[in-house]
Amino acid sequence: MVYAPSACREIGREFPDCSVCRKPGREAQRAAWGCDEPAVEPVFGVTCSSCGGDGCAECGDTGSITFNTCPRLALRARPDILDTMRAYQTFNERHVLPEAGGTRDQPSAMLRAFDLIDDERAAIERERDNYRLQAATAAKGPKR
Numbered sequence: 001m002v003y004a005p006s007a008c009r010e011i012g013r014e015f016p017d018c019s020v021c022r023k024p025g026r027e028a029q030r031a032a033w034g035c036d037e038p039a040v041e042p043v044f045g046v047t048c049s050s051c052g053g054d055g056c057a058e059c060g061d062t063g064s065i066t067f068n069t070c071p072r073l074a075l076r077a078r079p080d081i082l083d084t085m086r087a088y089q090t091f092n093e094r095h096v097l098p099e100a101g102g103t104r105d106q107p108s109a110m111l112r113a114f115d116l117i118d119d120e121r122a123a124i125e126r127e128r129d130n131y132r133l134q135a136a137t138a139a140k141g142p143k144r
């Protein structure tokens with residue numbers, strides 16, 4: 001997914017990209033990213049959907065839910081989520097909804113999922129903007 005890299009930056013890791021890990025000699029990379037089976041350390045995280053990142057019992061007050069597998073493996077276990085993300089992408093890029101009719105004719109669970117994806121994208125974009133701002137400030141050097 002395009003939106004995940006900043007979630008990885010949050011835990012100080014390179015984004016698990018399966019076009020990289022499938023190259024020969026990347027067995028250690030695959031193990032660290034949890035491409036074949038869950039890794040020892042968390043691989044990526046997303047904002048907790050229960051509290052929106054504020055911290056709650058569900059996320060252990062961290063505000064984020066982490067996964068010990070690469071996004072591809074995590075999604076393979078949840079084809080329903082993958083379908084929803086594809087539907088979101090189609091809606092976002094081509095303005096086509098999965099079911100006939102308007103917004104009110106769509107399943108409410110799916111619309112809620114779209115809202116969550118929007119929230120996560122916004123969080124990732126904020127994080128990216130902060131990152132760019134910090135990089136630009138650092139490039140200017142210390143203030144006089």
Ligand SMILES: [Zn+2]
Nearest residue numbers: 018021035070
């Ligand atoms: Zn992989």
Ligand SMILES: [Zn+2]
Nearest residue numbers: 048051056059
């Ligand atoms: Zn939470």
